[in-house]
Amino acid sequence: MSSPSPPLVPAVASRFSRKRLGIVIGVIAVVLFVAGVFVWQNSRPDEKRTLALKAAKEGSFAFAEEQLKSALADKPDDVEVIEALARGYLKSEKPHEAETYLTRWVELRPEDPEARRLRYEFYPKARKLSKAYPDGRRLLDLTPTDGRLRRALVGQAVSLGAYEDAESLCRECLRDEPGDRDLLSMLAECRRARGDLTEAGEILDRLLKDFPLYTPAILYLDSGQPEKAIPLFREVLRLDKTRQRSAGYQLAIALERSGKAEEAKQVTAGFRRLQDVEVFADAIKAQPDNLELRVRLGERLLAEGHTQDGLSYLHAVIAENPAYGPAHLALAKHYEQQGQAERAAEHRKLAGSTP
Amino acid sequence: MRLGLHAFGVVSGLLAGALLLGCGSSPPPTSSPSPDTQLGPMPGVPWFEDATTAANVAFTHFDGATAMHYLPEVMGSGVGWIDYDNDGWPDLFCVQGGPLRPHTHPGPLPTHKLYRNNRDGTFTEVTEQVGLNKNGYGMGVAVGDYDNDGFDDLFVTYLDRIALFKNVLDPAAPGRRRFEDVTVAARLANPHWATSCGWGDIDGDGRLDLYVCNYVQIDLDHYRTCVNTDRNQVYVCPPTVFPSESHKLFRNNGDGTFTDITVSSGIAAVPTGAGLGVLLLDLDDDGKIDIYVANDMGPAHLLQNQGGGKFIDRGLLSGASLTVGGRFMAGMGIAAGDIDGSGRPSLFVTNYQNEPTAVFRNQGKMTFMDWNHQSGVGPVTRRSLGFGIVLFDADLDGNLDLAQTNGHVVRNSQVLLNAPFEQEGLLMVGDGKGRFREVSEKAGGYFREKHVGRGLAVSDYNNDGLPDLAFSHNAGPLKLLRNATQTNNRWLRLELIGNGKTSNRNAIGARVEIETGGRKLVRFIHGGGSYLSASDRRLLVGLGTATKADRVLVVWPDGSREAFRDLAANRGWRLTQGKSAEAVPAN
Numbered sequence: 001m002s003s004p005s006p007p008l009v010p011a012v013a014s015r016f017s018r019k020r021l022g023i024v025i026g027v028i029a030v031v032l033f034v035a036g037v038f039v040w041q042n043s044r045p046d047e048k049r050t051l052a053l054k055a056a057k058e059g060s061f062a063f064a065e066e067q068l069k070s071a072l073a074d075k076p077d078d079v080e081v082i083e084a085l086a087r088g089y090l091k092s093e094k095p096h097e098a099e100t101y102l103t104r105w106v107e108l109r110p111e112d113p114e115a116r117r118l119r120y121e122f123y124p125k126a127r128k129l130s131k132a133y134p135d136g137r138r139l140l141d142l143t144p145t146d147g148r149l150r151r152a153l154v155g156q157a158v159s160l161g162a163y164e165d166a167e168s169l170c171r172e173c174l175r176d177e178p179g180d181r182d183l184l185s186m187l188a189e190c191r192r193a194r195g196d197l198t199e200a201g202e203i204l205d206r207l208l209k210d211f212p213l214y215t216p217a218i219l220y221l222d223s224g225q226p227e228k229a230i231p232l233f234r235e236v237l238r239l240d241k242t243r244q245r246s247a248g249y250q251l252a253i254a255l256e257r258s259g260k261a262e263e264a265k266q267v268t269a270g271f272r273r274l275q276d277v278e279v280f281a282d283a284i285k286a287q288p289d290n291l292e293l294r295v296r297l298g299e300r301l302l303a304e305g306h307t308q309d310g311l312s313y314l315h316a317v318i319a320e321n322p323a324y325g326p327a328h329l330a331l332a333k334h335y336e337q338q339g340q341a342e343r344a345a346e347h348r349k350l351a352g353s354t355p
Numbered sequence: 356m357r358l359g360l361h362a363f364g365v366v367s368g369l370l371a372g373a374l375l376l377g378c379g380s381s382p383p384p385t386s387s388p389s390p391d392t393q394l395g396p397m398p399g400v401p402w403f404e405d406a407t408t409a410a411n412v413a414f415t416h417f418d419g420a421t422a423m424h425y426l427p428e429v430m431g432s433g434v435g436w437i438d439y440d441n442d443g444w445p446d447l448f449c450v451q452g453g454p455l456r457p458h459t460h461p462g463p464l465p466t467h468k469l470y471r472n473n474r475d476g477t478f479t480e481v482t483e484q485v486g487l488n489k490n491g492y493g494m495g496v497a498v499g500d501y502d503n504d505g506f507d508d509l510f511v512t513y514l515d516r517i518a519l520f521k522n523v524l525d526p527a528a529p530g531r532r533r534f535e536d537v538t539v540a541a542r543l544a545n546p547h548w549a550t551s552c553g554w555g556d557i558d559g560d561g562r563l564d565l566y567v568c569n570y571v572q573i574d575l576d577h578y579r580t581c582v583n584t585d586r587n588q589v590y591v592c593p594p595t596v597f598p599s600e601s602h603k604l605f606r607n608n609g610d611g612t613f614t615d616i617t618v619s620s621g622i623a624a625v626p627t628g629a630g631l632g633v634l635l636l637d638l639d640d641d642g643k644i645d646i647y648v649a650n651d652m653g654p655a656h657l658l659q660n661q662g663g664g665k666f667i668d669r670g671l672l673s674g675a676s677l678t679v680g681g682r683f684m685a686g687m688g689i690a691a692g693d694i695d696g697s698g699r700p701s702l703f704v705t706n707y708q709n710e711p712t713a714v715f716r717n718q719g720k721m722t723f724m725d726w727n728h729q730s731g732v733g734p735v736t737r738r739s740l741g742f743g744i745v746l747f748d749a750d751l752d753g754n755l756d757l758a759q760t761n762g763h764v765v766r767n768s769q770v771l772l773n774a775p776f777e778q779e780g781l782l783m784v785g786d787g788k789g790r791f792r793e794v795s796e797k798a799g800g801y802f803r804e805k806h807v808g809r810g811l812a813v814s815d816y817n818n819d820g821l822p823d824l825a826f827s828h829n830a831g832p833l834k835l836l837r838n839a840t841q842t843n844n845r846w847l848r849l850e851l852i853g854n855g856k857t858s859n860r861n862a863i864g865a866r867v868e869i870e871t872g873g874r875k876l877v878r879f880i881h882g883g884g885s886y887l888s889a890s891d892r893r894l895l896v897g898l899g900t901a902t903k904a905d906r907v908l909v910v911w912p913d914g915s916r917e918a919f920r921d922l923a924a925n926r927g928w929r930l931t932q933g934k935s936a937e938a939v940p941a942n
Contacts, residue, residue: 087734094661124734125738128793129731129734129735129793129798130792130793158728158729159729159731159733159734160729161731161790162734163728217680221724222724222725224718245680245681245682246679246680246681246682247681248681249671249677249680249681250679250681252671252672253672253673253674256672257722261672264672268671271681275654275681275682278682279595279653279683280595282593283593283595283596284594286581286593286596287581287592287596290579290596293596296598328635333628334795
């Protein structure tokens, strides 16, 4: 009664067919893989380029950089890729690389205002102000209605000493804005730099009549006419709250140069107060809990004659810490100088010191 | 089998991956220099090569950075040129900083270094041999022959003191020189944080007096840090947080000692400022040396010499004390020179990030006008935080050019202020009419490297007729730049020697007018200058294409005038007061 023996052949066959199946699958996989690689290889440059451009646009420049360069190696004049590289390097703050691709972009598309604009804006940041200006000029040719650009170029031309060009641009701007005081000031500067003191003077006279402002005052001062500058600075101080420090400083200089030394000192004290408060404000921001610093500011203001300001700083310190000795001491010294012995003694006592 | 298939798949995948990677790998990225970045010298354009290694100079400023961000950690130290052995070849002195708490420092403390010029473009370190292996938290240096013995001495400032090193014969080695610390014997004392310093004869007695800037008072044991609360980061405190200190003026008594005349000179009466730069020069052409001081976040002082050792501060109302807008400068380094052919020295003061290097054009009679915008210097320097600055003729065309070294003071400035801590130095060429044009990108690799620049001093160390530069960097290696400009322009090197009686031997305070090729160039020998640094006092004058100086008029510090005629170009000349010009041997 033997049981039927298991069919040997089917088992072997099954094993064999499995093996064969594996091999067949393997071969098919390899063939498919090779074919895939072949197809992929052939379609790759375009696909890679597209993917890289997309990645760069989406902000993944680090990922796209090498692919873009590789695409550019295949096609060196590919403006789209060059633009992507230029923008990518600008964003990642690689100035040398950015300039290379910006320049290539401009070379290939000299009439493209975007390329020119980007390079024009890039140069000042890359320490190349003098190179920005020609780009700005060309950009203006390409976008002649851009009044803001024209106006910006006037200032750049003046700063580069290209007074002839600056004057011509300035006059163009003035056609649109005939009474603009800053433009008129720059025009006066150009005329003066080009040796035409008469017209410079006429423009200043016009500015003086219409706009008693800071810039012509500075020009008067620099050209050795402090007397003419003084009333202008006074007007600025009266009218323009944002220029109290600068106009005060220049007025003091003008007064000094006009022989009015005493008044110069008084004006100096005024703008020194503004400076002190500004500088100490920064320091106090750095160390907000430093009471000694605030006492020092209070003392400085008192010493410079700004009594109310000085006292208010010192009292603010005491309000924060009623036992803070240095503040009491500063007040004691102040009251002693004022002849208020009783108040001085009171603060000395609180400071824990004797005179 | 499943495993087999899986394994096959993995292998295939890896293979495919490898293929993908292999196929996809691009050529290695190549560095693409900017289109106008010059990789080699261009005729007529200044060109500097890093000669540090070739010259055997290996000085690195001590890195004392701590988590506390103490203010001294970022202020750097200076560099000075001194021909200590009088062989006609400038030697290089590097001031060293140090740990703020030296007792906790493991190992030997770092020292200053002196490099002797081997006269072949290389140097040999001789620090120990000359007795300058001194440690301490060094800051600035001034070079001057205070005892009029013909050998330059060294004055060094420290975080907590000052030191005078007298140049003496080495008793152990005949013919050799060494330095002796004579600070106490000279009665010099200043237990404060001293920075820049400078020599100049303030009272016309023929002896060099000494001005020392003091910065601020800090107490390391009770140091309050400054914290940016938005980012919760400690950063270096601004100087305005600390009280400032009165500067010092020491009168030379002529017997090896000095007297502190800070009070009697009127300097103590000037409101204190956090001093970082000083320059001693006759600014109003009255024959007396004036003192210009750059203060950090305070008005610059222009101390006008009244005679008899008295000064009054004319800064605020001279127009050279604040920016045109009436703001304080973060004044660091100072340079002065005739940039516009007026024969008057205009002033340059380096400034903070986003603030231009101030240019005050000298209009005579102690009046100055703001010239930073018109000079072209303002727009270029606004992007940097400037420290050392020198005016020199890099291309020998007869016009003064400008070099400036930059670097932020806030170590974490990139995060907190969106400004780099390490910054490029810059070079601008002058046109002789008061305008400057930047050429940094074309002037050699150094000007494209980023450093934390601090000190800067100029000297023609290889005596080839082209001025070279030494830059010190905070917590970084000193760099020596050899000027390799390709030019046919000619030059004169003038070494002025006062009579040592009515004029100091160094001739500090002299005015020199050089008439050449139909032009008149005016140069000055001043004390101090730059930031914590000392440049070569010899005047290297570019003559353009002229073959000689027709006439050199020297107005000596004592006011006497002497003319020297027909000095041939391309060589050094020693002009000794009261004697005829003497050609200096080439080697």
